[in-house]
Amino acid sequence: MATVKEVAKKAGVSVGTVSNVVTGATPVSPKRRERVLAAIRELGYQPNHIARSLKLRHTQMLGMIVSDITNPFFSHLVRGAEDAALKHNYLLLTFNTDDRIEREKHALAVLRQRRVDGILLVVAPQSGEYSHISETLEMGIPVVCLDRVPPKIRVDSVTVDNVKAARDCVRHLIERGHRKIGIITGSTMLQTARERLEGYKKALAEARIPIRQEFIQEGTFRTSSGYELGKELLSGQDHPSALFCSNGMMALGVLKAIEELGLRCPEEIAVAVFDDLPLAEVVRPHLTSVAQPAYLVGYKGAELLVQRIASGKGKTPARLLLPTELKIRESTIGDKVRDSHAKA
Amino acid sequence: MATVKEVAKKAGVSVGTVSNVVTGATPVSPKRRERVLAAIRELGYQPNHIARSLKLRHTQMLGMIVSDITNPFFSHLVRGAEDAALKHNYLLLTFNTDDRIEREKHALAVLRQRRVDGILLVVAPQSGEYSHISETLEMGIPVVCLDRVPPKIRVDSVTVDNVKAARDCVRHLIERGHRKIGIITGSTMLQTARERLEGYKKALAEARIPIRQEFIQEGTFRTSSGYELGKELLSGQDHPSALFCSNGMMALGVLKAIEELGLRCPEEIAVAVFDDLPLAEVVRPHLTSVAQPAYLVGYKGAELLVQRIASGKGKTPARLLLPTELKIRESTIGDKVRDSHAKA
DNA sequence: TTGAAAGCGCTAACAC
DNA sequence: GTGTTAGCGCTTTCAA
Numbered sequence: 001m002a003t004v005k006e007v008a009k010k011a012g013v014s015v016g017t018v019s020n021v022v023t024g025a026t027p028v029s030p031k032r033r034e035r036v037l038a039a040i041r042e043l044g045y046q047p048n049h050i051a052r053s054l055k056l057r058h059t060q061m062l063g064m065i066v067s068d069i070t071n072p073f074f075s076h077l078v079r080g081a082e083d084a085a086l087k088h089n090y091l092l093l094t095f096n097t098d099d100r101i102e103r104e105k106h107a108l109a110v111l112r113q114r115r116v117d118g119i120l121l122v123v124a125p126q127s128g129e130y131s132h133i134s135e136t137l138e139m140g141i142p143v144v145c146l147d148r149v150p151p152k153i154r155v156d157s158v159t160v161d162n163v164k165a166a167r168d169c170v171r172h173l174i175e176r177g178h179r180k181i182g183i184i185t186g187s188t189m190l191q192t193a194r195e196r197l198e199g200y201k202k203a204l205a206e207a208r209i210p211i212r213q214e215f216i217q218e219g220t221f222r223t224s225s226g227y228e229l230g231k232e233l234l235s236g237q238d239h240p241s242a243l244f245c246s247n248g249m250m251a252l253g254v255l256k257a258i259e260e261l262g263l264r265c266p267e268e269i270a271v272a273v274f275d276d277l278p279l280a281e282v283v284r285p286h287l288t289s290v291a292q293p294a295y296l297v298g299y300k301g302a303e304l305l306v307q308r309i310a311s312g313k314g315k316t317p318a319r320l321l322l323p324t325e326l327k328i329r330e331s332t333i334g335d336k337v338r339d340s341h342a343k344a
Numbered sequence: 345m346a347t348v349k350e351v352a353k354k355a356g357v358s359v360g361t362v363s364n365v366v367t368g369a370t371p372v373s374p375k376r377r378e379r380v381l382a383a384i385r386e387l388g389y390q391p392n393h394i395a396r397s398l399k400l401r402h403t404q405m406l407g408m409i410v411s412d413i414t415n416p417f418f419s420h421l422v423r424g425a426e427d428a429a430l431k432h433n434y435l436l437l438t439f440n441t442d443d444r445i446e447r448e449k450h451a452l453a454v455l456r457q458r459r460v461d462g463i464l465l466v467v468a469p470q471s472g473e474y475s476h477i478s479e480t481l482e483m484g485i486p487v488v489c490l491d492r493v494p495p496k497i498r499v500d501s502v503t504v505d506n507v508k509a510a511r512d513c514v515r516h517l518i519e520r521g522h523r524k525i526g527i528i529t530g531s532t533m534l535q536t537a538r539e540r541l542e543g544y545k546k547a548l549a550e551a552r553i554p555i556r557q558e559f560i561q562e563g564t565f566r567t568s569s570g571y572e573l574g575k576e577l578l579s580g581q582d583h584p585s586a587l588f589c590s591n592g593m594m595a596l597g598v599l600k601a602i603e604e605l606g607l608r609c610p611e612e613i614a615v616a617v618f619d620d621l622p623l624a625e626v627v628r629p630h631l632t633s634v635a636q637p638a639y640l641v642g643y644k645g646a647e648l649l650v651q652r653i654a655s656g657k658g659k660t661p662a663r664l665l666l667p668t669e670l671k672i673r674e675s676t677i678g679d680k681v682r683d684s685h686a687k688a
Numbered sequence: 689t690t691g692a693a694a695g696c697g698c699t700a701a702c703a704c
Numbered sequence: 705g706t707g708t709t710a711g712c713g714c715t716t717t718c719a720a
Contacts, residue, residue: 055700369716
């Protein structure tokens, strides 16, 4: 592959001049400029970005670490980040960790060696230990955390307002007349799951509805657990008239449980769900759900990162909290709930 | 950030020695080695991979160009590629093109400047013109095409055997007793759509069932077109008793059409679909579908690429054709089809 | 084994 | 404006 040197020779100018025409850093006389351009064309010259990075001491690359790109939430996140990055002339180096802390550490190490200009990170939950990220920060590589933010570490972040979203969603159930509302949460190891539970409790408290421990079930964010816990919650006489699921997968399981129990949704049991899978629109009944702005989280995260790269480390970390949207659909707005259910 | 030079100084050895301990290229005496290691630790030295790339003339990076990572098929593709790449010590630089040819060209250009060692490419369909990819090849950067392979260009590829898969699927319908089988294809601009149609025709031909043009409808791979064309196909007296959808999204539309027409699936109308969305398992009825090995396509593609990188351009391009799996579910195996429908 | 030094391709400071 | 040159951080001959 051709180099500046060869181009310079062919055009009969110095390498400095060639560099100046390709970067546009310093003006070059029209005729020399023409000659250089011609030589570039003839040689099929492609500037070597690696050499440039070495010299300039930045790579125009961003690291992107997510748990699993196969999960729609994260694929949208990545897409948003990529669009923003590209707009600012950065490229994305992507990693999947499957939420395993050792893979996260490895990714971070690799990214440091690659001298990326910044890192977008969805931290593995329950790691408890964040030295790898603070070290990265100390080396002067900015990190912005997406979706989840590690406690006690001064880092930029953009996340979804889980508690508000869950509260709004449960409040909607309350407004529909429900007072016996169950929840299937995700593992309380997960921050997001805890926050959603918190929102649920908040909504009940605001409506002065006492919390019933037996209406709170901890699941695993998988369809199967939605199914099992759904059955558990809905069996027996005094079961909830509405269910709030902490994620979409579990809602699917709940629907199956409802069907098998011969209950009707939403007439006998309303269902609302955190997460707006593409499913929500196609499953019967259409699911009332909290739509998370995954794409935006990625997009804003990348923008925040390039900004941070440009401005150096600021004193206080920026913490964006993005709003969700409550999409009200069939699963909570069928006929009015019956009294026997609506009353505690 | 510390450099070899600083490490060398601190350890009281030459830079060459430092390099030798980090790369392990040449043996180093135990004590010097220890000193170097200690210095590295103290300084928190991180080898600069950029400098290394410049020197070594390879980057251990692969470009990955897909149309949209938000599409589950592609996110699995990417995941597979990443897993394989990582195993062989390569990193992935990802791009989305939304199937726009100018974005594909841009991505390729950027990747060339970045001196990636190879490129995994899902070509934008209907581009008609492939000079950008043959140029890349000529520059010595191997490319392997995934899922779709551009005609008349000598390039490695790994794809799914669309025609066989479609044929098997339609054959299954035939075995269930159907003889009036409709198809909703994707745009015939798309190679994959054409191949699936071909498989459909092949299956009918093999069963000596004459092809009826009015049973073939060209859709857009979107839910809405499944809905509209489904209605069209299923209205009227002499409608098909089974429908084959060329992709998952359209199948969802078809289901809706069936519901609105008051038909029952599979009793009155069987449905089989190409693509095994996560949906297939949750939608009612569960959809008989062709599962594509997206992850494997990515994985094998990356392996083929690193192999090609190692071996240089071979004479004949490798063309992997991966098998699909037919998942038979409710939508084709309800009660036996009625005679009036089953007979032409 | 080890050290010195050249050089990967580029940009930017400097002198002209 | 333009050319010359040092140097980004690394690996790898080549001599010792």
